[in-house]
Every structure is written in structure tokens, then in C-alpha cells.
Amino acid sequence: CRTESGGSGPGGARVLRLQRTAGYGVSAVSPESPEFRKGYHVKAKSVSCAAMASLVIAAGPLHAAIQIAGTRIVLNGDQREQTVRLTNTADTPVLTQIWLDQAAVGGADLAAGAQRTPFILTPPVARLNGGKSQVVRIFQSAEVASLPHDRESVFYFNALEIPAKVAGKQGENHLNIALRTRLKLFYRPAGLTSDVIEAAERLKWSVRRDGADYVVTCANGSPLHVSFARLVLKQGEHQTSVAGGMASPFGDEVFRFVNAASGNGADLTLGLDYITDLGAFVPLSISLSAGE
Numbered sequence: 001c002r003t004e005s006g007g008s009g010p011g012g013a014r015v016l017r018l019q020r021t022a023g024y025g026v027s028a029v030s031p032e033s034p035e036f037r038k039g040y041h042v043k044a045k046s047v048s049c050a051a052m053a054s055l056v057i058a059a060g061p062l063h064a065a066i067q068i069a070g071t072r073i074v075l076n077g078d079q080r081e082q083t084v085r086l087t088n089t090a091d092t093p094v095l096t097q098i099w100l101d102q103a104a105v106g107g108a109d110l111a112a113g114a115q116r117t118p119f120i121l122t123p124p125v126a127r128l129n130g131g132k133s134q135v136v137r138i139f140q141s142a143e144v145a146s147l148p149h150d151r152e153s154v155f156y157f158n159a160l161e162i163p164a165k166v167a168g169k170q171g172e173n174h175l176n177i178a179l180r181t182r183l184k185l186f187y188r189p190a191g192l193t194s195d196v197i198e199a200a201e202r203l204k205w206s207v208r209r210d211g212a213d214y215v216v217t218c219a220n221g222s223p224l225h226v227s228f229a230r231l232v233l234k235q236g237e238h239q240t241s242v243a244g245g246m247a248s249p250f251g252d253e254v255f256r257f258v259n260a261a262s263g264n265g266a267d268l269t270l271g272l273d274y275i276t277d278l279g280a281f282v283p284l285s286i287s288l289s290a291g292e
Contacts, residue, residue: 064179065090066128066161071279072183072227073157075119075138077190084136086159088128095162096126098136100185102155117155118143118187138185147187151223151249155185184227186277192223199224200274200284203247207233207268207288214240214260216270216288220247229273229281233257233288236266244273 069085088094099112100121112124120139128134138157147153160180199222207216214233220226228244240260247253268288273281 064161064181065092065094065163066096066159066179066181068159068181068183070183072275072277073138073185074188074277075140075185076188077144079140081137081139084138084157085133086126086128086136087133088130091130092164093127093129094164096128096134097160097162098124098126099158100138100155101158102153112158112160118147119155144187147189149189149191152189152192152225153187154225154246154248155187157183157185159183184225186225188224194222194224196224196226196274196276197282198222200226200282205270205286205288207270209261210256212259212261214257214268216255216257218247218253218255220249220251220253223249225249227275229275231255232271233260234269234271235260235262236264238262238264 065088067087067089069087073082073084075082086096086098097112098121100117100119101110101115102117103110103115118141120141122137122139123134126134126136158180160178162178163176165176199220202222203226204219204221205216206219207214209215216231216233226247228246230241230244232239232241238260240257242255242257245253245255270286270288272284272286274284275281
């Protein structure tokens with residue numbers, strides 16, 4: 001889950017936006033960022049940001065109506081297209097806007113169409129009635145030839161669901177909440193023989209102590225991205241965790257475990273879950289030797 005902010009809708013009405021990543025839930029926030037600049041609004045003469053956040057918190061857990069089949073998308077170079085199925089699990093119609101971007105950092109702040117990608121996505125907007133599904137097709141364009149041929153490239157699939165407008169009496173206040181799901185899309189050039197499981201098992205891990213912290217480096221010598229759901233560093237009875245991350249092809253990824261050094265001199269063990277192409281979490285345990 002990650003927290004994102006909303007912006008103002010048409011005519012200055014307040015908008016509340018929620019962000020969901022990889023299908024693992026949502027979180028509510030204050031509506032003051034430019035992430036979404038149009039389309040959804042709160043019917044109210046005057047509603048403060050704090051009041052809207054309080055309304056969402058009081059409402060309890062929120063669930064997206066649009067469910068996406070899978071938690072990541074893999075498009076192989078020898079495939080002409082890949083498909084993604086969206087399903088509206090609600091009873092009411094939902095309008096969905098769909099787009100791609102390639103920003104690993106700051107992508108949640110990008111508006112639809114802000115970045116050009118070497119793919120064609122259709123349809124970019126779809127209405128889904130309650131209980132119905134829509135297949136989104138992703139095609140390669142000629143610009144795919146500009147991507148590296150010796151490694152994967154990562155992009156991001158975005159689906160923003162727009163709830164139906166609530167009918168009510170004039171003067172009543174209504175809060176419309178838009179939820180956005182963001183999934184990784186991996187473009188895998190033809191000819192790459194490695195797979196994610198093999199790549200994860202061949203990662204090289206090292207650790208060094210930096211004051212009260214331990215800094216763990218992951219060296220990925222494979223042409224594939226390896227994503228992690230969690231990482232936990234244990235030293236004796238003491239353990240520290242960090243949020244998941246992703247090791248890029250032929251690159252290093254650094255994880256800092258703050259205040260992880262227990263001072264008891266016990267051996268270090270790194271526990272993690274890496275994620276396969278099918279979205280399965282595979283546990284892995286690595287013994288580490290800390291350098292000063």
C-alpha cells in the first residue's frame with residue numbers, strides 16, 4: 001500500500017484520490033497533490049482536507065471495485081501482444097482509465113499520457129458494468145527496437161477507477177473516491193534464457209556495518225529484474241525489516257536496516273520473499289558476514 005494525494009476537480013471542487021500498488025490494498029490521504037488533475041470531485045460547497053480524511057478513516061477499510069488478474073505483467077519480445085483482464089466486482093458501473101508509464105520514482109505523480117512508451121494500449125478508457133470484465137490489450141510498437149536487447153525493461157500499468165456519480169437531493173454533500181492500481185510491466189526481449197527463480201537464487205549479497213545500521217547490498221548479475229516483498233535482517237533475537245524493493249538487471253540495490261546492530265556479535269541472517277512471474281512469494285534465507 002502507498003499513500004498518495006489528490007487535487008481539485010472541475011470548478012474547484014475537492015477531490016480525494018487513493019493509490020493502490022500491485023493489488024495489495026489502498027490507503028486514504030489528504031487531497032492536496034497534483035497527481036490527478038481532472039475528472040473526479042466531491043459534491044460539496046465547502047469541505048476541508050482534514051474533514052475529508054476524517055470521513056475516510058471513519059468509514060473503515062476501502063476496497064477497489066476493479067480487480068486485475070495478476071500482480072505483474074510480462075510481455076515477451078516474441079509476443080505480438082499481451083492481455084490484461086479487468087473485472088468490476090461491484091454492483092454499479094465503473095469508468096476506468098488505463099495508461100502506461102516508465103517512472104520507477106515519482107510515477108504516482110504522473111498524469112495519464114505524461115510519458116511516451118513503446119507500446120500501444122487499447123482501450124485507454126472503458127466502462128465496466130457491475131460484475132462485468134474488460135480485456136485490455138497491450139501491443140508492441142516499432143519503438144520497442146530502441147529498448148535494450150540484453151536485459152529486461154520495466155514499465156508501469158495504471159488503472160484508475162472512476163465511481164458512478166451518486167444521485168441525491170440538491171445541496172447534499174457526496175464524497176466520490178477514485179482508486180488507482182499500479183502494476184509492473186516487464187518487457188523481456190526474445191532470447192533471454194534466464195528466469196526469475198534462477199535469477200533470485202544467483203543474487204550476491206553482502207553487508208557492512210555503518211554505525212548502528214547495517215547496509216545490505218544485492219548484486220544482480222542476471223538480465224532480469226528481481227522484486228522483493230519484504231526483507232528481514234536477524235541478529236540473534238534482534239530483527240529489523242525494510243519494505244520490499246527491486247534489483248535491476250546487472251546492477252546493485254542497497255537496503256539500509258536502521259538500528260539493526262544489536263551488538264551481541266551473533267551471526268546475521270537475511271530473510272526475504274522474492275516474487276515470481278505468477279506473483280507467488282518464494283521465501284529465501286541467506287547467511288551474511290558483516291564487515292566493519
